[in-house]
Amino acid sequence: MDRYLLISADGHAGPPAHVYREYLDPEYRERFDEQHQEQAALREASPFGQGDQSDFEREWELATDGDGGLTAAYDGAERNRLLDREGVVAEVLFPDADVLGTGRVSSSPFGTGLAAGSQSEPEVAVAGARAHNRWLADFCGDDPHRRIGVAVIPAIIPDMDTVLAMVREAKDLGHTGILVPTRWFDRPPYNEPWYDPLWALVEDLELVLHTHSGAGPTDFTGGYGLGPIYATEAGWWAARPFHVFIWSGLFERFPTLKYSMAENAAWWVPDTIRKMDEKWHGYHNTKKMGSLFRDALPNPPRFYLDRNCFFGASTPGVDDIERRHEIGVGNIMWGNDMPHPEGTFPFTHYFVRERFKDVPDDEARRMLGLTAAEVYGVDTAAVQPLVDRIGPTFEEVHGEDVVLDAPVEAIA
């Protein structure tokens, strides 16, 4: 049997602040320096690296040779070295590699990364996003078969012409997709016709539309259990664009649009789509609303999920895999979330076996790479020699008595 083609639908990249600075238009550099100093001051108050490390943080440093994988966030040679070790041939690249807040690499400038959308000044957001997109284009350009660039687009700013110009720039820079903010905050929701020129252009340019988890509730500011409440809600806020896109008829008006929701699992999809379909089919609980649902869509919601929606379900859990047929095997794209510690890096071989050992070969191949190859237009012929060299073997994933490097207790 051939080795597995592993494509990560969720990776993170970004350079240290001084590198981003060079990619910023000069008039924004002073402002960037100020913000960088403010963030450094905030980090001083952060527990990470301050001596009082958790078991998790200590073990994470050890498991990643003290580096946390952060050099690979911007150094292409190191990136490829780690990817080779992970068995990953290609990856989709989002911003914000440094989720533990070490400051060694930077978020996409001016708040244009995973929590984008809450920044108050559109002009500054545009400048920050442009810097990331330029840097990422260079990073991906160094190894275009392995690195799939996703440009950050501050789609909720009030100036649609600028948004459209940035999407065209993203295409010109060679990016394969765009990332729009997961939340719209006080700007028009994504079901508003105001965004139609954006979706039309994304479809026209054959870019893959993305959202990514990260933004959460904003109505909690303190009180009991703030962190746990946030962590519990984050998945819903990240999932929200899914039903908004579908019910708003986005995929009816733009039928060839491809949408990937990154790093938000997929275990929740079967219930969500089933309940949406029940409404459309006129089940008892919402029957009093009459034709409301069928007026909105000529096909049931499931139709658009099947055709247009993908789940970049990095680090899938047992539940994601168990429910794969209800989700759609062809709609799940595995990822390692490198270099985030909640991902499978640096133990991807171990986690792939853990999750896919009992999954039929054809289904595993689809989720681990084949769907992503199609969605992102990966040149599978060009990467085949790499697959043959580094991809996990069939025996490694499915064989008995295979022992692989496993995470230590603290980070398992």
Place this chain on the structure above:
Amino acid sequence: MDRYLLISADGHAGPPAHVYREYLDPEYRERFDEQHQEQAALREASPFGQGDQSDFEREWELATDGDGGLTAAYDGAERNRLLDREGVVAEVLFPDADVLGTGRVSSSPFGTGLAAGSQSEPEVAVAGARAHNRWLADFCGDDPHRRIGVAVIPAIIPDMDTVLAMVREAKDLGHTGILVPTRWFDRPPYNEPWYDPLWALVEDLELVLHTHSGAGPTDFTGGYGLGPIYATEAGWWAARPFHVFIWSGLFERFPTLKYSMAENAAWWVPDTIRKMDEKWHGYHNTKKMGSLFRDALPNPPRFYLDRNCFFGASTPGVDDIERRHEIGVGNIMWGNDMPHPEGTFPFTHYFVRERFKDVPDDEARRMLGLTAAEVYGVDTAAVQPLVDRIGPTFEEVHGEDVVLDAPVEAIA
């Protein structure tokens, strides 16, 4: 075998506007009249009863003798006549009977019903809630074994002393529980210590705490698919207090508090609580957050669900029943949602058989009435003669070849 004790954990009651008017403090009556006229004008624009009725609305009128069950919303004799026919012995009473907007009965005055919390003037909300609570006390007082009153409390107003006074009034009026707004809008979220005096008093007075579905998102104002998006999200907004209450340690600080979430199903509970528990136990995806979750609660979230939380899952679906063991058989309380057309009224016998035919007798009895009897302190000895007369028989629920009045196609 004994007949089944049916207690509905979700019923709705409220009189016509002119009756509420008499229960309002006199200084608010002029304002009430103005609002009543505004609402009447809005109804003129509503399709209900305007000739262009949907199949659903026509069939609903026929199935309910043209009345929609709305006389029973305030007329005790008619209520009991319908409950007898339904086989329901007792019921928990929330406001807002008229969800189809006929105007024949009124919502709890000044927006203090199921969508409470968005009204801008606390003083007016207090007056409206008081009027409903007084009316409901009289309505329940006429048949205290069958009618379990839930007082509406505008808990998010800035004046906690008034909130506490209203809770004491509710107890003095003989109510068994209180209903707080499902959403806090721009007021402090329910995880804030600011509410602790309220929860402490509710526990001290042994009142059952409730939220009820109804409030939904407020960031959509138009655009494509507005109604379907709202209907899809409503369940999450209604479910939100569950994880906020649990993670905020509400049931740790007030261990004997009983909380019932009315009319929001329960199929979503197993995944929600499992994911919360995974965080508490330190699963991989949130392990980087360290002791955050265990610092918030000394026991896993499931512990508090089992002990303190109930789901007034009126009109349960197949999924609610199938997942009863994962939810907790003893935490599910059936309801008929009378007189709402999304409920089982006027075909409760049919729907009870449909859902409980294959459920073991002891589990069915618990969900259909025994748990509610315990939670609300129903005098089961006093109502036993009524059960013997009107309750569904074992044969009717579980026997073969039983034919019951079934809803017609349009409202099935």
